[in-house]
Amino acid sequence: MLLGLPGRDRMNGADVAEMLLPLAVEAVAVGWTASKLRSHLARSCDPDRVFDPAAIYRMHLKKLPDAPAGSSAHPAAAAPKCDKCNGSGLAEDPETFLPIGPCECRRAPVLATTS
Incomplete structure (x- = not known):
């Protein structure tokens, strides 16, 4: 899911694994679905206007709003x-x-x- 975000051609796989994956796992644990999280992140970054898309995605993952309505906590959270x-x-x-x-x-x- 993370490697499919806009700007993936400028993101290093290690950046995704070290910076983004733990934050994405945390987001899923509190109720975000992978598809809603991907949509939220894709809307938050224009890779043509930034130097480091992974850093922008990291910032937005750290400042995520509450999980969208209709989402329940991920079973792994319990x-x-x-x-x-x-x-x-x-x-x-x-x-x-x-x-x-x-x-x-x-x-x-x-x-x-x-x-």
Whole structure:
């Protein structure tokens, strides 16, 4: 979703992974859907008029308004925190701390809450 934003030809993949992905995951956790978030960000930046589109998207992700009406909290937001994802719902590589996919605690939420 983030790599499909306007100005992607001028964004470095590392910028997206390090700067934008954690903020986008946080936005989804509080109720934004990926499509609504993409639309909001795409409207907020004219890549022909800025030097660094990733920085503009980062600024707008940090200043996001409340999730649009009709959105409910993402199911991952209610799941307990775990050591593999730190509550984000995305498992992290232990060496790079970059997301590597859905966390096990989100695949089986009933099992994760019972001990």
